[in-house]
Amino acid sequence: MLHIINKSPFVSSTLETCLEVATGGSVLLIEDAVYGAVAGTILEKKVSAAQTKLKLHVLGPDLEARGMSGALIPGVEKIDYAGFVDLVSRHKTCQSWL
Amino acid sequence: MKLGIVINEGPYQHQASDSAYLFCKAALAKGHEIFRVFFYHDGVNNATRLTEPPQDDRNVVARWSALAQEHGIDLVVCVAAALRRGIKEENLAPGFRISGLGQLVEAGIQADRLVTFGD
């Protein structure tokens, strides 16, 4: 399954819950959730550890809009909207964690 | 692939409608079909033709209308959510139609994937 997150992990527990609940598949960070993909934050360890069971992606245009195109957590893949479409297509279901 | 899209937030206040629009454009460019875009909750505010954004800003509503016209996309606004928020036939932007929640469920059944954009 593809899990889509759009909340900043600094104000919402959404990313944390998702990383614990998700059994496998992919996670895509969009909108304010992109801050969770950035290297050097207090969350890096937790996000990075989730990569043993989940493949993490982040939406590039949302990173760039926020001036966050610097270093990402190693392993997190930056994609564009076309890549977003491919992710949806590749997984049987998707869930937006609103 | 046949895609259903759900939008739960209004324009300008939240990025949901922008993200959904850019997603739809990318999907269409890849040859996928947008089976339906369903507007729910405050998302129904994407359907008003009374909106007048400043000239240097994107026109979220007009952009949806244009995409619908160009690609024959079914833009459906939930009737109960719309009436609660003053969206009616008389102020509906081109390409949108008002219908029931059954249209959302049908999109879930008919589409290969249902992607939600909201808060």
Next chain:
Amino acid sequence: MSGDTIKKFLFVNRKAPYGTVYALESLEVVLITAAFDQDVSLAFLDDGVYQLKKGQNTKGIEMKNFSLTYRALEGYDIEKLFVEKEAMEARGLTKEDLLVDVTVLDRQAMGQLMDDQDVILSF
């Protein structure tokens, strides 16, 4: 309409009631989905568990108390209600605090429930 296709729909509720409209409008979709004879389940995670709290009284805020609708779901053959164990415990709640009978799942089991669905709607 949609022929004989029956899909597994899961409604994921993660928001508290009244502060925003999502919980109420989510219930409306749940009822319609059941009317389309689909296989419906509801999951309550994080603040969503507050939607099921007993004793809601909305008189003072002049809004409709829709919590009674959860009790009526059985009449629409919607009987699969799942609550996240960790969310309930974190909020100091037990099954006895909830106004309907639910199945309590830990986060891992909740993830497996999600994997088993065709359509997931989250409001």
